[in-house]
Amino acid sequence: MANLNFQHKFIQSLVSHDPSEICEFGDQETFLISYFINIINVENSCCLKSPWNKKKRQFFFFLRNTEVFIIHFLSLQILLFFYSCALVIFNQNNIPFPMQRHLFSSLMMFTVHDMVSQKEFDPRLPPLPPLPYIEKEEDSIKIVCLVKNQEPLVGAYGGPLKTIFSPRIFFVPRPGLLNGLLHHGLLVCLLCHGFLVCLLRHVAPNCLIRHGSHLKGAVTFKVIPGTKEEALFHYNPQADPAIPCKDAGLEFWRGDVLQIVSQEDDTWWQARQHNDANLRAGLIPSRQLQESILLKLITCNVKLIDFVFSFPTAGLRKSFRLSRKDNTSQQVRQKMGEGHASIHLPIYQEVLPYKRKPDEPYRLVLLSGPSGVGVTELKRRLLLSDPEHFSLTVPYTTREQKKHEREGEEYYFVSKHTFEKYIFNHKFLEYGEYKGNYYSMSLNSVRRVIAESKLCLLDVKPHVTLYTSEFKPYVVFVKPPSIERLRLSRRNAKVLSSQNEQAPTKIFTEEDFQDMITSAQAMENKYGHLFENVIINDDLAMAFTELRIKLAKIETETHWIPNTWAHV
Numbered sequence: 001m002a003n004l005n006f007q008h009k010f011i012q013s014l015v016s017h018d019p020s021e022i023c024e025f026g027d028q029e030t031f032l033i034s035y036f037i038n039i040i041n042v043e044n045s046c047c048l049k050s051p052w053n054k055k056k057r058q059f060f061f062f063l064r065n066t067e068v069f070i071i072h073f074l075s076l077q078i079l080l081f082f083y084s085c086a087l088v089i090f091n092q093n094n095i096p097f098p099m100q101r102h103l104f105s106s107l108m109m110f111t112v113h114d115m116v117s118q119k120e121f122d123p124r125l126p127p128l129p130p131l132p133y134i135e136k137e138e139d140s141i142k143i144v145c146l147v148k149n150q151e152p153l154v155g156a157y158g159g160p161l162k163t164i165f166s167p168r169i170f171f172v173p174r175p176g177l178l179n180g181l182l183h184h185g186l187l188v189c190l191l192c193h194g195f196l197v198c199l200l201r202h203v204a205p206n207c208l209i210r211h212g213s214h215l216k217g218a219v220t221f222k223v224i225p226g227t228k229e230e231a232l233f234h235y236n237p238q239a240d241p242a243i244p245c246k247d248a249g250l251e252f253w254r255g256d257v258l259q260i261v262s263q264e265d266d267t268w269w270q271a272r273q274h275n276d277a278n279l280r281a282g283l284i285p286s287r288q289l290q291e292s293i294l295l296k297l298i299t300c301n302v303k304l305i306d307f308v309f310s311f312p313t314a315g316l317r318k319s320f321r322l323s324r325k326d327n328t329s330q331q332v333r334q335k336m337g338e339g340h341a342s343i344h345l346p347i348y349q350e351v352l353p354y355k356r357k358p359d360e361p362y363r364l365v366l367l368s369g370p371s372g373v374g375v376t377e378l379k380r381r382l383l384l385s386d387p388e389h390f391s392l393t394v395p396y397t398t399r400e401q402k403k404h405e406r407e408g409e410e411y412y413f414v415s416k417h418t419f420e421k422y423i424f425n426h427k428f429l430e431y432g433e434y435k436g437n438y439y440s441m442s443l444n445s446v447r448r449v450i451a452e453s454k455l456c457l458l459d460v461k462p463h464v465t466l467y468t469s470e471f472k473p474y475v476v477f478v479k480p481p482s483i484e485r486l487r488l489s490r491r492n493a494k495v496l497s498s499q500n501e502q503a504p505t506k507i508f509t510e511e512d513f514q515d516m517i518t519s520a521q522a523m524e525n526k527y528g529h530l531f532e533n534v535i536i537n538d539d540l541a542m543a544f545t546e547l548r549i550k551l552a553k554i555e556t557e558t559h560w561i562p563n564t565w566a567h568v
């Protein structure tokens with residue numbers, strides 16, 4: 001008896017949704033429809049309320065499901081029987097009431113989905129248009145085609161229906177795209193189920209419904225999995241006194257790709273590690289919270305400016321035949337008004353999967369590391385390994401051209417006046433002065449290499465000008481090993497290279513090793529969030545092989561890039 005009362009209460013709670021709106025139906029239908037709507041409304045209130053209120057018989061395909069549902073469960077008795085079975089299982093397993101309701105609704109939806117997918121509906125719909133091309137690896141992106149008539153959303157559909165018919169569905173158009181592409185009938189939207197979610201924040205699902213009502217014929221939805229953010233810092237909830245519950249926090253490391261599950265709260269987002277098989281979501285500090293923490297730290301402690309993504313003019317490397325230290329002339333910098341660093345807090349970066357298409361330029365490869373660590377050597381080996389594929393940029397200089405040198409091969413030779421004009425016009429990525437002559441690296445020389453369809457190797461520090469979709473820089477940090485390994489490997493290398501090389505071998509002092517380690521640490525603090533890969537140059541041959549493999553991967557495999565670089 002107690003059980004029956006509970007059942008009754010349960011059903012009553014489901015049926016309670018505004019029955020006045022559905023009074024045109026018979027009792028039994030009213031019950032079933034309101035029951036169903038109630039369930040759907042739990043998850044999709046915005047989707048259903050609006051058409052329902054407008055015209056009672058004008059359903060979305062959700063309500064088409066309802067019709068099938070009604071046909072299937074012809075009578076209340078069958079429904080009750082079905083429900084009772086479920087209830088026994090729920091009770092046996094001590095499943096709490098809200099969860100019962102959720103499970104039951106999911107169960108219904110899947111039953112309905114299976115039936116709907118096998119049924120033909122009126123009106124007869126034209127064949128689906130060809131689906132847009134999607135990379136095989138992009139398996140998490142779904143294409144859904146609906147063929148619309150005058151009604152708000154009536155459709156045929158293609159694609160993985162189980163996902164589409166999940167109870168947690170809503171569509172949100174993506175800003176920008178929507179405006180431009182509506183007339184082509186293409187909308188990009190999001191599916192909130194397992195994936196998540198919200199490229200366009202703060203837009204109610206019925207926004208799509210409103211826009212969707214203008215569309216006619218075939219409408220293609222590109223259903224993109226939710227926002228993925230690459231973490232640019234390490235977060236340990238156990239060490240965070242501010243988190244409301246340490247165990248609910250999600251630990252992540254710089255470079256981890258996080259799937260943001262909820263951004264509803266301004267302070268704490270919910271996220272899970274991308275590819276986490278357990279789907280465990282946890283709390284992470286929101287962008288806003290982390291920003292305010294960083295800003296506070298920065299204002300309290302000037303040293304922390306090192307965490308900030310700033311791009312002061314970098315000193316040139318020895319590869320430009322300059323001194324190992326930062327030799328950029330302070331006078332020139334002041335004269336040209338340099339040092340306008342842009343500031344950007346390294347918190348999260350929205351990322352998208354990217355795979356280079358055969359006709360696309362290669363990503364610019366930026367090898368970064370403290371002076372003496374072996375960047376030039378690695379570059380040289382890459383060039384030797386495949387001179388048709390890799391290429392270097394040609395620097396500008398104001399020094400005199402030597403007899404054997406040819407313009408545009410070793411250097412572009414320009415006058416001091418021209419050079420200074422170029423600095424003034426921000427033509428250079430880096431420039432410096434050595435023994436009274438200027439040397440520099442220009443953006444145009446990078447473009448020249450790219451235009452030859454070659455992979456351009458650069459050894460400047462990460463530079464804001466390069467952070468564009470045009471260059472898509474892939475930054476590899478070449479890191480020194482421990483000081484003990486440095487002493488050992490560099491001593492060994494000296495013997496080896498003196499046998500093989502014409503160029504004089506660098507003889508390192510103890511101070512050089514210390515400098516290398518200190519400046520590597522400083523670089524990591526400052527640019528670490530930009531490093532996509534870190535290679536420890538201990539054994540040269542191994543470091544080279546590792547680099548070669550990594551470069552081959554970014555040329556051929558799908559990987560993450562900032563979404564601002566994506567061509568949409």
Ligand SMILES: Nc1ncnc2c1ncn2[C@@H]1O[C@H](COP(=O)(O)OP(=O)(O)OP(=O)(O)O)[C@@H](O)[C@H]1O
Pocket residue numbers: 317318319324369370371372373374375376377378489490492493494497504505506537538539540541543
């Ligand atoms: N893993 C290694 N083991 C031994 N010797 C190495 C290793 N890597 C580089 N070297 C040697 O160290 C010296 C300095 O290397 P390289 O010129 O490539 O450094 P760099 O980072 O380009 O420095 P700079 O910025 O000053 O030009 C070279 O003689 C090179 O052969």
